[in-house]
Structures are given as C-alpha cells and as structure tokens.
Amino acid sequence: MISKEYTILAPEGIHARPATALVRLVKKFKSGISLKKDDKTIQLNSMLNILxxxxxxxxxxxxxxxxxxxxxxxxxxxxxFNEQLSTL
Structure with a gap:
C-alpha cells in the first residue's frame, strides 16, 4: 500500500475537467485508488465521488x-497532482 499527501495547487481545486481526467487515469490501473480529504474517503472511480x-x-x-x-x-x-492538475 502506498499513501501520499498532496496540496491542491490549482486555485479552482478539482472541478469537473480534472475530475474526469483523474477518473480516466486511475481506470488504467488494477490497483484500488482512493482519495481522502479530512474525514471523508472516496474511491477514484467516479467523477461524482470526486466532486x-x-x-x-x-x-x-x-x-x-x-x-x-x-x-x-x-x-x-x-x-x-504535481504537473497536470494546475493546467486543466
């Protein structure tokens, strides 16, 4: 298991366009990938979960x-998170 923290640098945060790109990215892998903010954890398999x-x-x-x-x-x-999020 790998866990890493990121600070969201894009001023708009994760809106629809980067959420869609993130879902497309994680669907390429067999591993389970989740995102946690504060006390809420979601699976990165749905744009609605991310939003x-x-x-x-x-x-x-x-x-x-x-x-x-x-x-x-x-x-x-x-x-x-480090390169693409701020350009979407």
Missing part, C-alpha cells in the same frame, strides 16, 4: 493506492 469532496485550492488530500500495479499507479497519480 462530492468539494476540493478547493490549498486543501490537503491523501491518495491511497493498494494493488499489484501500485508503484506505476502512484507514479502516474504523482504526475497528475
């Missing part, structure tokens, strides 16, 4: 990845 977290710029979230391809998934999620 329900109401993640804004400056929020800290944790991503938990568990499964056979967790290292590759963690690398892809890291690129998403």
């Amino acid at each position: 329900a977290l109401s993640t804004k710029g400056g929020d800290v979230v944790s991503v938990v990845i568990d499964g056979e391809d967790e290292i590759e998934a963690a690398s892809a999620v890291d690129v998403f």
Whole structure:
C-alpha cells in the first residue's frame, strides 16, 4: 500500500475537467485508488465521488493506492497532482 499527501495547487481545486481526467487515469490501473480529504474517503472511480469532496485550492488530500500495479499507479497519480492538475 502506498499513501501520499498532496496540496491542491490549482486555485479552482478539482472541478469537473480534472475530475474526469483523474477518473480516466486511475481506470488504467488494477490497483484500488482512493482519495481522502479530512474525514471523508472516496474511491477514484467516479467523477461524482470526486466532486462530492468539494476540493478547493490549498486543501490537503491523501491518495491511497493498494494493488499489484501500485508503484506505476502512484507514479502516474504523482504526475497528475504535481504537473497536470494546475493546467486543466
């Protein structure tokens, strides 16, 4: 299991466009991937789940990845949160 915290740098947070991109990204992997904000944890398999977290710029979230391809998934999620999220 891999767990990592990210601070959302995009001022708009995770809105519909990046939520869709994140769901598409995690569906490429067999590992279970979840997102935690405060005391709420969701599976990253639905855009509605992500939008329900109401993640804004400056929020800290944790991503938990568990499964056979967790290292590759963690690398892809890291690129998403550190490089792609602010451009979507």
